Amino acid sequence: xxxxxxxxxxVDLAExxxxxxxxxxxxxxxxxxxxxxxxxxxxxxxxxxxxLEKARHMGDQEKIHALLEKY
Amino acid sequence: MDGNLNALTTVFTEFYxxxxxxxxxxxxxxxxxxxVGASRHRNHMHTLMKNIMIIPLVTVTFFFFGWxxxxxxxxxxxxxxxxxxxxxxNLPWSQNMATNLSDRITGVFWAAFLLFSWTxxxxxxxxxxxxxxxxxxxxxxxxxxxxxWIIDAAWGWHAEGWMVKYLGxxxxxxxxxxHAVAGGYALGVIMVLGPRIGKFAADGTxxxxxxxxxxxxxxxxxxxxxGFWGFYAACNIxxxxxxxxxxxxxxxTWTATNIYLAPTSLSAITFNFLMSMSGGLMAAYLVSKGxxxxxxxxxxxxxxxxxxxNDLYHPIQAMLVGAVGVVIVYKLHYxxxxxxxxxxAVGAVAVHGYSGIVGLILAGFLLWGAPSSPYDGYxxxxxxxxxxxxxxxxxxxxxxxxxLISKIQAAAGVLRIPVxxxxxxxxxxxxxxxxxxxxxxxxxxxxxLTGSSRVPAE
Numbered sequence: 001x002x003x004x005x006x007x008x009x010x011v012d013l014a015e016x017x018x019x020x021x022x023x024x025x026x027x028x029x030x031x032x033x034x035x036x037x038x039x040x041x042x043x044x045x046x047x048x049x050x051x052l053e054k055a056r057h058m059g060d061q062e063k064i065h066a067l068l069e070k071y
Numbered sequence: 072m073d074g075n076l077n078a079l080t081t082v083f084t085e086f087y088x089x090x091x092x093x094x095x096x097x098x099x100x101x102x103x104x105x106x107v108g109a110s111r112h113r114n115h116m117h118t119l120m121k122n123i124m125i126i127p128l129v130t131v132t133f134f135f136f137g138w139x140x141x142x143x144x145x146x147x148x149x150x151x152x153x154x155x156x157x158x159x160x161n162l163p164w165s166q167n168m169a170t171n172l173s174d175r176i177t178g179v180f181w182a183a184f185l186l187f188s189w190t191x192x193x194x195x196x197x198x199x200x201x202x203x204x205x206x207x208x209x210x211x212x213x214x215x216x217x218x219x220w221i222i223d224a225a226w227g228w229h230a231e232g233w234m235v236k237y238l239g240x241x242x243x244x245x246x247x248x249x250h251a252v253a254g255g256y257a258l259g260v261i262m263v264l265g266p267r268i269g270k271f272a273a274d275g276t277x278x279x280x281x282x283x284x285x286x287x288x289x290x291x292x293x294x295x296x297x298g299f300w301g302f303y304a305a306c307n308i309x310x311x312x313x314x315x316x317x318x319x320x321x322x323x324t325w326t327a328t329n330i331y332l333a334p335t336s337l338s339a340i341t342f343n344f345l346m347s348m349s350g351g352l353m354a355a356y357l358v359s360k361g362x363x364x365x366x367x368x369x370x371x372x373x374x375x376x377x378x379x380x381n382d383l384y385h386p387i388q389a390m391l392v393g394a395v396g397v398v399i400v401y402k403l404h405y406x407x408x409x410x411x412x413x414x415x416a417v418g419a420v421a422v423h424g425y426s427g428i429v430g431l432i433l434a435g436f437l438l439w440g441a442p443s444s445p446y447d448g449y450x451x452x453x454x455x456x457x458x459x460x461x462x463x464x465x466x467x468x469x470x471x472x473x474x475l476i477s478k479i480q481a482a483a484g485v486l487r488i489p490v491x492x493x494x495x496x497x498x499x500x501x502x503x504x505x506x507x508x509x510x511x512x513x514x515x516x517x518x519x520l521t522g523s524s525r526v527p528a529e
Contacts, residue, residue, distance in 0.1 A: 013172060016172040016173065017172060017173040017174075018173075019171070019172060020170045020171075026165075027164045029164070030164050033131065033134075033135065033163070034135055037128075037131050041209070044205070048204060048205055048206050049206075051500065052204070052489055053489075055491075055492045056491045057491075058499060059491070059495045061491075067494050068490060068494070
C-alpha cells in the first residue's frame with residue numbers, strides 16, 4: 001500500500017501522472033488551506049490592534065502631544 | 072510527452088521558467104532594500120515585515136484563486152463569459168496544480184506569474200510606508216496581487232484576451248499590465264491614507280523626507296533592475312513550433328514568442344531593455360539636475376515606459392521612449408504632490424503608474440498598424456486602443472479598487488496607525504521590549520556575579 005499510488009518506480013514514465021499523497025481529497029485540502037489563510041488574517045488583525053493600542057500609550061506622552069500640536 | 076524532441080522542449084521550457092523566477096526573486100529583495108533605505112530608522116522592522124509577508128500571502132491566494140482567474144477571465148464578463156475548460160485545469164484542486172509527472176510546466180509558469188503578483192503588491196507597499204497598518208496593506212496585497220492585476224493580465228496579457236482581440240492592445244513587457252495597474256492602485260490608497268506626519272508644512276508646502284541610507288537604496292534599485300531583466304525573459308515563451316500557434320505562423324521555423332504568441336527573441340528584448348534603461352537614466356539625470364535617487368529611479372521608469380513595445384522597437388527608439396517618459400513622469404510627480412498634497416513616499420505612482428500610461432500611449436502611435444497577435448481577425452495596434460487600455464489598467468482596475476477598499480478600511484478605522492505610534496515610530500514598542508529584556512538580563516547577570524567569588528569583597 002502506498003499513499004501516492006505507486007509502490008515502485010519500475011514503471012513507464014509516460015503513464016505516470018500525479019504522485020502526491022491522498023489523491024482524490026484535493027477539495028478538502030483546499031478547504032483546509034483557505035481556512036488557514038483566513039484564520040491567519042483574523043489572528044494577525046486582532047493582535048495588531050492590541051499591539052497598536054498598547055504602543056499608543058508608550059513613550060513620552062507630553063513630548064508626543066507637543067509634536068502633534070506642531071503639525 | 073510524445074517523443075524525445077517534445078520531451079526536450081518541455082524540459083527546456085520548465086528550466087527556462089524556473090531560472091526566470093529565481094532572477095525575479097531579486098526584484099523583491101530590491102524592493103525590501105529600497106523601502107528600508109527610504110524609510111526612517113524608527114520604522115525599519117515594520118517596513119521589512121510589511122514587504123516580506125506579501126510573499127506568503129500573495130502566494131497562497133494566487134494558488135487558491137489568482138491563477139484560475141487568469142485562465143477563466145480573458146473574455147469575462149463582456150465577450151463570451153468564463154472559459155470553464157481552461158479555468159478548471161487551473162483550479163487549486165486540479166491535479167495539474169500539484170506534483171504531477173505528466174505536467175511539468177504549470178508549476179513554473181504559475182510561479183512566473185506569481186512573481187509578477189508580488190511585484191504588483193510591493194509597488195503599492197512602497198508608496199504607503201511608515202503609516203499604514205500591516206493588516207490593511209496585506210489585504211491590499213491580496214487584492215492587487217491575486218485579483219486585480221491578474222484580471223488585467225487575462226484581459227490584456229493573454230493570447231485570447233478581449234483587449235488584445237478588439238482593441239489591438241499591445242503591452243508585451245507590461246507597461247500597463249503590472250506597472251500602470253499597481254501605480255493606479257497605489258494612488259487610490261494614498262488618496263485615502265493621507266501623507267506622513269510632517270510631509271507638508273502648515274501652509275501646504277511639501278517637505279523633502281530624504282532616504283536615510285543611500286547605499287541600501289542604491290543596491291535595492293540595482294537588484295530591481297536585475298530582477299526586471301529576468302522578468303523580461305519570463306514574459307517570453309522560449310521555444311514553440313508553428314503548429315503550437317495553430318499554424319498561423321507559416322513555414323517550419325520554431326521561434327520564441329511574446330505572451331501573445333507573436334514572434335520575438337531574447338536578443339531583441341535585451342537590446343531594448345538596456346537602451347530604454349540608459350535613456351531613462353540620462354533623462355532623469357538631466358531633468359532632476361543630478362538628484363541621485365531620481366536618476367536611479369529614472370532608469371526603472373525608462374524601462375517601464377518602453378516595455379509596452381520593447382518586442383518591436385528599434386533600440387534607439389526604446390532609448391528615446393524611455394527618456395521622454397521619464398521627463399513627463401518627473402514633472403507629473405511634483406505637480407500632483409504640490410496640487411493635491413499627496414505623499415507618495417518612494418515615487419511609486421510616478422515611476423510605475425505614470426510611466427505605464429505614457430508607455431502604452433506612445434506604443435499606440437509608434438506601433439500603429441502592427442499586428443498585436445498572430446491570430447486572424449484581431450485588431451492591430453492603434454493609439455485609441457492603447458489609450459483605452461491605459462484607462463482600464465490605471466483607472467478601472469488600479470485606482471478604483473484601491474480607492475474603494477481603502478475607503479472601507481478607513482471607515483472601519485483599520486487603515487492607518489495611531490498618530491502617537493507614527494510619531495514614535497512603528498518599531499518603538501519592539502525596541503522598548505528589547506531594551507527591557509536587555510536590562511533584565513544585565514540585572515540578572517549582576518545579581519549572579521555579586522554572589523560569586525569572582526566579585527571582590529567590598
